[in-house]
Amino acid sequence: MTTPLALAVVGSINVDLTARTERLPEPGETIGGGRLVREAGGKGANQAVAASRLGARVRMIGATGADLDGSWMRAELEAVGVDVADVRTGHEATGVALIVVDAAGENQIAVCEGANAEVSLDGVEFAAEEAVLAQLEIRMDVVAELARRVRGYLAINAAPARELPEAVVERADLIIVNETEYALLPALRAARRVAVTYGADGAKLFEGGIEVAAAPAVKIEVANTVGAGDAFCAALTVGLASGIPADRALAAACAVGAAAVADPRSQPRLATLERYLPA
Structure with missing residues (x-):
């Protein structure tokens, strides 16, 4: 990208409390020997940070609590160049995700939304x-409002899997899901453009339900899968919204996702997008 893409990320901001254990607990089981890590997270914030590190000019639209965690989350976003002027202070506490990650990088996650329920587009233009990227850890009425108001490129990461209003499916320039989410949301077969991730089998891009591009996964040692999908979403949105051809943008997004998997953090260190484009 010669001129950085202007990107607004509308979504969740959480504190991630991650317990790293040898294996995931079974229902009702207690696992000992864990190591607790406290770091910045939330699908929205993760995608904003990744997009900024990939070279986009990013602003975050979200909400935190009037607490120390909220101040910390804003500072973490600002530290990587994300504009936080549209991050509002809500009445609830800053959102929290409780995560358990095993030695193979697999995870279990429970999210307490907190101030994320107060994300609003009031006063936002x-x-x-400007491209816009949103996820479903915020209220669906906010996502529907984006479909009505966004004039530029609109990408929706339909995760966690929830039924999307027909108007959102019709308006979105790009919808990003994983294989499970794609199976749970049959309406996406009629969407303009859908990217589906298949884990170790890479990713595919569909237009009107017809495959138009595919890219293999990059083989790499797994440290943590929590932030990989968010990094992939950021990379693909930045690539496609910047005019990079679909096959090259998809391959770069897979490479970015692999780099994220190799990093134990929810907000992995990344190079600029050009570094991940195929030769």
């Missing part, structure tokens, strides 16, 4: 040249 979107420029025609």
